[in-house]
Amino acid sequence: MCSYPSKSLNSIASKSYDYIIVGGGTAGCVLADRLSTHGVNSVLLIERGPVVDSWASRVPLISSNFQDAKSPAYTFNSVPLPGLGGRSLALVGGKALGGTSKLNGLIYSRSVPGEYNAWESDGRVGWGWKHVERVFEKSENCLSFGGSPGRGTHGPWQNQTIEEIHFKPVQLNVDAASSMGIPQSKSNDPDASVLGWSLLDATIDQQKHRCSTDTAFLPKSIVSRRKNLSVSTGAIVTSLDIEPVTAETDILRVVGLHLEDDSDSKKRYHVSCVKEVILCAGAIGTSQLLLLSGVGPQEHLTTLGIPVLKHLPGVGAHLQDHISVPILFKVPITDSIELLMGKPITAIKEFLKYLFLNGKGILGQQVQHANIILRSNLLDDHGQVRKHIDRSELDSHLAHNIPDIEVMFLPVNPTDRKFDGLAKAYGAFSYLCTVLKPKSFGSLRLASSDPRQQPLCDLGTLSDPEDFLPLRKALRLALLLSEKLRNTGYPLQDLSVPHDQSDAILDSFAKENAMSTYHYSSTCRMDTEDRFGVVDDELRVHGVAGLRIADASVFPQIPACHLQAPVVMVAERCAEFLLKSE
Structure with missing residues (x-):
């Protein structure tokens, strides 16, 4: 070669x-x-x-x-x-x-149309959803939803949704989300509401x-x-x-x-x-x-x-x-990615599956398989979905309806913290609670x-105290989901969890555990x-x-x-600007 x-x-x-x-x-x-x-x-x-x-x-x-x-x-x-x-x-x-x-x-995610409509309404000429949607399509080869509105099939950059959920706590959480009034949403559907859980598109090719x-x-x-x-x-x-x-x-x-x-x-x-x-x-x-x-x-x-x-x-x-705060739980090691380190025989089987069965098994998928994304004002102060929601509040094309929190379901410890027994006696499952539209910024x-x-x-x-408001709701939503799992009999045990759900305790937990999302x-x-x-x-x-x-x-x-999909869109737009001027 x-x-x-x-x-x-x-x-x-x-x-x-x-x-x-x-x-x-x-x-x-x-x-x-x-x-x-x-x-x-x-x-x-x-x-x-x-x-x-x-x-x-x-x-x-x-x-x-x-x-x-x-x-x-x-x-x-x-x-x-x-x-x-x-x-x-x-x-x-x-x-x-x-x-x-x-x-x-x-993760291949574009954000909602309202994101770019907000750019346009703030004066960014040529950056509304009607301008950028075709640019997203241009680069994309969507293997799972190629016939859907707004999805590209002729670009060089492949993505797909892996339908099979390999880890039990992830499946239990999407079931729990549905039972709490959070419906399934198709990832990157421009007409999806701003309240939903999704199986995520990932930049994984046909092989x-x-x-x-x-x-x-x-x-x-x-x-x-x-x-x-x-x-x-x-x-x-x-x-x-x-x-x-x-x-x-x-x-x-x-x-x-x-x-x-x-x-x-x-x-x-x-x-x-x-x-x-x-x-x-x-x-x-x-x-x-x-x-x-x-x-x-x-x-x-x-x-x-x-x-x-x-x-x-x-x-x-x-x-x-993005501001992320992980809540971590102990789970059976076979229900987490740590099994690759703690169960050598299982790890070998997964390698063989990937090599000889066309990428089957956990090695051929992303770490984050599913998530919840929503607008925090659709939750009450206890993290529950509000009982009365107007249809206009779910419209993802409106500039004021951009989702501001995400709860990621991760069958792994995403932090650099070391825990006794992790990857040996037990695995980790985490809710990564994330503020998507922070008011905080630095330099x-x-x-x-x-x-x-x-x-x-x-x-x-x-640095901006307003960010604690959506973050508390994300944390409370995650804790409600964890209780749903426990109520099914699933053996979820605390590893790094807030002591209670008061504002003061949640804020203190956030300060002690916040991590970069690398975005x-x-x-x-x-x-x-x-x-x-x-x-x-x-x-x-x-x-x-x-x-x-x-x-x-x-x-x-x-x-x-x-951020990777919007970054590629910006690069495509830049190429168009340069080539049109020649």
Whole structure:
């Protein structure tokens, strides 16, 4: 098997390209494919991480274990967070071609139409549901619901719903949800209500392999065939090369990039750009690079001795993440993913099933099989579904009806906490209670002018007290579900559970147990410059010509979903903006 046709830095150095894409992650692979399709433009894609194409990287369940030392991930800690009593949270991001789509939970979720209608009503021209629905369809090959409204069947990016539920507590919870007045909803149905539980779409292909964006959009066959496309891995972009358009004006333009070999800081390179540079390095990497290049808040850059080329205070100013709090229970080990570690014979059987029965068994599915997503005002203060709900309150197309809580059913311990006997005497089941539309936000700032040093990330978790309101409802709903399971006789035992359901106890439990959902966004928001925006409605960076951003950093607010599908949509839109201008 031939190796991936990645080009060395020596081979691209001192050359000129029409388009240069910084970051070969979830968005960058999409953009590289779309911009190079017709062979007209020369395109360079630069990724800091390696090409990862091992057998394990293709197995859905195994590749989702980013805590494995071999996982292609950046791992570091946030700054101490005042909202959590000074605790820091572990942060994770993908470091490989394909980025986070190589190691995430595989969930394909778009959010509801009201999400994008809210963007449009807030002034984001061309970003309403009527504009973005076809863009979601364009990239998608939906294997389960291809004939359904709004679902694509001709795109390269495959997803499907695994119908069989392997773990008993997950099945019991979806049964319990139905009994509590929470109906089943089809995942990503644009006309579904904002109250429901779903079996989730996952980016798993027909062979039951992880369908990351490098696999879908930039396979070896495409990169080898397109002479106008160059992919270079193992390269770190240290700064953008930005110059005045003329000596008489303060108008700026990106003309190239400064690079280093990721493994050797002494080897430095430069590449030139003819048309545009597009940043796809994610909410953390993109804002870090802008700051290193002198684009950002003047006072911060001056403190670090970085020359200010463009005072743009919105860079890094609105870092958001979904707020998640896990409630954990002991379950029989055979009812959790920990059986792969605690039951060697069962683990071997699962490997054989996956290998010889077309991806059958637990290895061929995602960790999170089902969830509940709803609008918290549809629950009373005890976590019960309200008795009287007007039909208009369930309309997912309305901008004020965006779901704001999710309860994930996870047959595993999702935290980094160690428990005696876990994976030996018992397994874990958790309700991951999540605030999808947090009011809290933080910021990203540089720790130094060294591009190899991780930036200072303040997620702002629970810094806004309003976030406790939906979080309490999510926690109470999860606790009601757990009681339903116990009432069936299922042996659910407390592992990490609130002592009672008073506001004070739930809030304290949240502060002690909140974790990152690894959904970083909104550090370079799409908005006007006077409202701390960084890009305009066509993703162009304010005040710097020849520079756009296409990743999770441009979301005006964090979407109420897992982020990979909206990120791919943004990359598709960016490609359209660029190609229409030619």
